[in-house]
Amino acid sequence: DIQMTQSPSSVSASVGDRVTITCRASQGIGTWLAWYQQNPGKAPKLLIYTASSLQSGVPSRFSGSGSGTDFTLTISSLQPEDFATYYCQLANSFPLTFGGGTKVDIK
Amino acid sequence: EVQLLESGGGLVQPGGSLRLSCAASGFTFSSYAMSWVRQAPGKGLEWVSTITGSGGSRYSADSVKGRFTISRENSKNTLYLQMNSLRPEDTALYYCATYLVAPTGAHDHWGQGTLVTVSS
Numbered sequence: 001d002i003q004m005t006q007s008p009s010s011v012s013a014s015v016g017d018r019v020t021i022t023c024r025a026s027q028g029i030g031t032w033l034a035w036y037q038q039n040p041g042k043a044p045k046l047l048i049y050t051a052s053s054l055q056s057g058v059p060s061r062f063s064g065s066g067s068g069t070d071f072t073l074t075i076s077s078l079q080p081e082d083f084a085t086y087y088c089q090l091a092n093s094f095p096l097t098f099g100g101g102t103k104v105d106i107k
Numbered sequence: 108e109v110q111l112l113e114s115g116g117g118l119v120q121p122g123g124s125l126r127l128s129c130a131a132s133g134f135t136f137s138s139y140a141m142s143w144v145r146q147a148p149g150k151g152l153e154w155v156s157t158i159t160g161s162g163g164s165r166y167s168a169d170s171v172k173g174r175f176t177i178s179r180e181n182s183k184n185t186l187y188l189q190m191n192s193l194r195p196e197d198t199a200l201y202y203c204a205t206y207l208v209a210p211t212g213a214h215d216h217w218g219q220g221t222l223v224t225v226s227s
Contacts, residue, residue: 001169034154034213043202043219044144044152049211087152091212094166096142096154 002026002090005074006099012107028068032091035064035073037062038101048073049091057106065091079106109216111128111134111203123193127221129186129203134216137161137181140206142214143188145223146200153199156188157206171197193225 003026014021024031031051036044046055046063051071061076075082083106088099129141140169143155156167156177165190176189186203201220204214 032212034211036214038152043217044214045217046211046213046215049213049215053211055211055215085151089152089154089213092208094157095168096157098144098152098154101151 001095002029002093002097004088004090004097004099006086006088006102008102009060009100010103010105012105012106014076014107015078015080017078017107019078019082019104021064021071021073021086021088021104023071023099024072025090029090029093031067032093033064033066033071034089034091035062036087036089037084038087038107044087047086097099109205111160111205111218113201113203113218113221114149116201116223118224118226119193120227121194123225124160124189124191125193125223127190127201127203127223128186129218131184131186131203131205134205136179136184137146138227140208141177141179142204142206143175143177143186144204144217146202146220147196147199151201155201158186168216185216190223193223194224197223198225199223 033051038044052064090093112130142157158177164174200220202220205216
């Protein structure tokens with residue numbers, strides 16, 4: 001099975017900061033990677049699919065990049081509603097493994 | 108508007124059984140693969156199981172294989188998860204989600220979840 005490793009596990013940042021989260025796959029997965037945001041007490045929300053495609057309705061400050069084994073989620077200018085936990089997920093290959101999550105909290 | 112409403116959670120003793128349901132509306136249910144994803148208290152997301160739109164193919168995590176069975180009733184727009192031989196480590200919030208094989212390969216709509224607690 002392919003393992004998905006996220007780093008860091010948590011990051012403290014301020015409104016307006018640029019934040020980068022990394023996800024590494026244990027073997028090459030092309031661009032079959034999705035990113036989700038989960039606010040406390042809420043269901044996850046799809047942000048990015050196929051590594052870099054922005055889901056409809058998601059603000060353009062979110063972007064994704066990468067292919068093969070190394071992927072990045074970037075928030076260009078952190079907003080108050082972006083303080084949440086972010087997960088990557090292997091897409092289109094079972095088991096659909098999630099990364100361990102990255103919590104973005106207020107510095 | 109896509110809506111997914113889970114039900115059937117509750118408190119069950121170890122070794123017991125429970126059946127979760129997910130009522131779907133706002134889309135052509137039979138055209139979508141569906142998944143169950145769970146989240147233990149204070150922990151991350153764990154994929155549990157996925158079923159294709161026709162119900163012809165099913166995939167499950169090793170942690171639940173042989174104990175949990177995903178199924179669907181397209182005439183009722185409902186997804187199910189039959190959970191047998193429950194263990195304390197199955198305690199979690201269980202979400203149902205649409206799984207769009209193409210073009211995203213991702214879960215694009217989620218319910219609010221139903222809580223399963225396995226404890227004596």
